[in-house]
Amino acid sequence: MSTYTAPLSDIRFVLYDLLDVPSHFERLGHVDATRDLLDAVLEEAARFTQTVLAPLNETGDRIGCSFDKATGAVTTPPGFRQAYRQFVEGGWTGLVSPVEFGGQGLPYTAGVPLKEMIDAANLAWGNFPLLSHGATDALLNHGEDWQREVFLRPLVDGTWTGTMCLTEPHCGTDLGLLKTRATPNDDGSHAISGTKIFITAGEHDMTENIVHLVLARLPDAPAGSRGISLFVVPKFKVARDGTMGGANAVRCGSIEHKMGIHGSATCVLNFDGAQGYLVGQPHKGLAAMFTMMNTARLGVGVQGLGLSDRAYQNALRYSRERLQSRSLSGAKFPDKPADPIIVQPDVRRMLLTCKALIEGGRAMSYHAGLLVDIAERAPSEQERKQADALVGFMTPIVKACLTEWGVECTYHALQCFGGHGYIAEHGMEQLARDARITTLYEGTTGIQALDLLGRKVMQQQGAGLQLLLPMIETFCNEQSGNEAVAEFIGPLREKIAQWQQLTLQIGQRAVANAEEVGAAAYDYLMFSGYVALAWWWARSVAAAEGSAQSASFKSGKRETAKFYFARILPRTLTHAAAIASAASTLTALDEAAFDA
Template identity: 70%
Template sequence: MSQYRVPLTDIRFALHDVLDAGTLFARLGLDDASRDIVDAVLDEGARFAETVLAPLNRVGDEIGCAHDKATGAVTTPPGFRDAYAQYVDGGWSGLTAEPAYGGQGLPHLLGTTIKEMIDAANLAWGNFPLLSHGAVEALLHHGEDWQREAFLKPLVDGRWTGTMCLTEPHAGTDLGLLRTRAVPREDGSYAISGTKIFITAGEHDMTENIVHLVLAKLPDAPAGSRGISLFVVPKRRVARDGRLGDVNAVHCGAIEHKMGIHGSATCVLNFDDAEGFLVGAPNKGLMAMFTMMNSARLAVGLQGLGLSDRALQNAARYANERLQSRAPAGPAFPDKVADPIIVHPDVRRMLLTCKALVEGGRLLGYHAASLLDVLGHAQDTDERADADALLGFLTPIVKACLTEWGVECTYHALQCFGGHGYIHEHGMEQLARDARITTLYEGTTGIQALDLVGRKLLQLQGAGLKVFLGMVHTFCRTHAEDDTLREFVGPLAAAAAEWQTLSGDIAQRAQRDPDEAGAASVDYLFYSGYVALAYWWARSVAAAEASTHPEAFKTAKRETARFYYARILPRTLAHRAAIQSGAASLMTLDAEAFGA
């Protein structure tokens, strides 16, 4: 069975040494987030993840959720409900929420570290509170006063959970095709009717109420995505004074039988004139929903990171224990019948790939989370504007790269086990199955790439890219004469310059042929992710050298960075070639030639 131990040393290194979170929090006026408080939260989060959630990971996979077709009720796997009660009692649901609504007001960056722990310990369980944060953000920024009063406090304290209801059987990415309807009533509410699918935690037995945020169309709505409105539709009716009423006309018609995350309830929800309330302006629902969706996309990126780290931990342990043959140069452990497989170069290639992507990816994800704190608390308007642009640019990179790397890392880790990885006993195949969904929900990798190129690069003229390149240039100038960083600074500066050139080339070609943007998008996304990680690995080496960590820790950071620059950063060469090849190689073949 796979195990999980929270990598507290590396998490603290990321927070305190690389990102200098203490200085950031103090500058933003987050006075409650002192070093002592942060470390105490990390310790308690690790205890909860390791002792409460991790033991339930296999239970959730083997037993899964049960659906009563007659009543629509969903029963979660054994232990899940009690774990959620402990989660609420521990105050985790309100860790980063506004104190005005019962939250603790701690930094989003700190909340992200706890999110990583939860996802690594038990991804399926972590999906139940996952969307509550996004629901809170959507209602906080777009809801009416009475909606904030009625819904936010029970969501923040964990008595209720939230969902995001977008997808319909015929309408996935193209939300303009949705058919769910909202008919106004005389009392100011709306009758919501339609079917939504793939609704994470759409029904369960953990809380007394579930708050559904539903996209629907008003009777006189314009066609397409311009005619979408957002509604809050609770499982049990909620009066304007917050009183809980009877059961609303929302029914779980089925739960999906999936490749992975068996312990997560993925529901078909049927709305039959259910009572709902408009959130925000009519026909402006996408704006409000994207507040929730962007939060979820960052969160899903952390899911990929958590699974990668758990997979690496188990593969590294196995590689040090499993005895098979001898090292190429002769017996490394002559007192044993064979050497552990960690002596073999290809096993080390797989483990180092995971290590480089996990530790670099952690900084990429944490940095994005820190921008949420800057957006919420910085006094300088220019600083907030830069943070907003950079966060928008990084969000699709975090979501897509961390999840695709999650698939890569869980498969590398499984491969280290050989045939033993493919069987159920060691738990590695569950991690590989669970990881696959992260590249799909909250927008596939292709959708993230189109957002990055079409909106963040072309429409917004690369505003976020310019901020990130500014960070890279500052770092390279600062350390230009630093002998300990010379081997990283030169290649990083060259990669950043090429990144800028490629971005301009894509923009020029897209003006001539709209297909060029889509043809380049996925390769551009990965190119961006690999250069971003090169930056964070250079910063990791600099931070490690300046820290009080043991020499072994510093050496490990430097050698992993060298591996990254030598073996992973060159992947950008293939992505660059694909980008420069243009759209013709993709678009020339007739559709019929693909076969039926």
């Protein structure tokens, strides 16, 4: 079984030395979010995730959720309910929720390390409270006053959990095809009818009610995505005054049998005239749903980070313990019958790849969290708008890259174990299986790529990119005389110039052929992620050198950055070459010839 220890040292480095979040929080009006308070949150989060959630990870995978076909009830794995009860009693469900609805009101950034720890400790369990935050955001920003009062309080205190009900059997990404109907009732509510699939935590035994946020069509809805409305549909009916009623006409039809996250209930939900209430304006549901989805996408990126870190921790431990052959340059531990495999260059390649992607990814994702806070509370409207544009640009990068790297890191970690990684005993194959879903739900990597290039760059004229590139250029200028990062500045300047040039080239080609955007999107996304990570590694070295961190810590950052620039950043060359090739390399082959 794999183990987990919260990486508090690096988390603190990112929060305090790299991002200086306490000063940001004070400037944003979060005067209570002091370093002392944040440290207390981190320590308690580490204790809970290490001692309560992590031991349940293997149980959840082995036993999974069970489904009662006769009643439609879902039973979670042993220990999951008790762990959730402790989670609620600890006040974790409301950590970053508004005080006026019972939350603690801490900045969004303060919840990012908690989420990383939860996902590393037990990803399947973490999926149950995951979407409650998104449901809270949707109702907070788009709901009526009575909806916020009635639904937010139990969501915030953890008495209820929330879901997102988008996908249907015939439509996933293309929500314009959805068929779920919403028929007006005489009392102002709506009768919701249809089937939703792949609903995370759609049914379970952890809470007394579940709040479903459901996309559906009103009778007069125009065709396509412009005709989608959002409704709040509780598992048990709730009156406008908050009075609980009987069971609503929504029932779990089955749960999916999946490659991984067996402890997470992935449900088919059947709505048969269920009572629901319109959230926001008619036919404007997609905008409201994106409020949930953007938060969830950043959260899924952190899932990839958490799984990567747990896998890396176990691979590092095993590589130090496993004795196998000798170093090519001679015995490094002559007093032992063989050297530990960590002396082997290829094992170090895998471990360093994990370390570089994890620590750089942590910096990038935590910064995205800070941008969420700035976009919400910055003193000036201009700063709020700029932060919103920048986090919008970074969201598909964080979601897609951290999850793709999560797959890569969990497989590297498994490979370090050799054949022992492939069997269930060490828990490495579970981490690899669990990681695979993160690249799929909340929008596949391909969808994130289209969102980045098609929407954030082409449609929005690169508003976020035009903010990010000067930030990197400013860093390069400020650090030009810093010997600690001197070797990184030149390559970083070259990459941001290439980033601009590639963006311009794609735009020019897309004028003649719109397929160029889809053809370049994936490689453009990954190119962007690797360049952004290079910036964060250069920043990490600069921050470490100017901090009170130990000499060993500083050396670790410096040498890992060198590895990243030498061995991983060159991946951009492949992506740039792919972008430079015409869309015809993908479209020229006739469909019939694929099986020729």
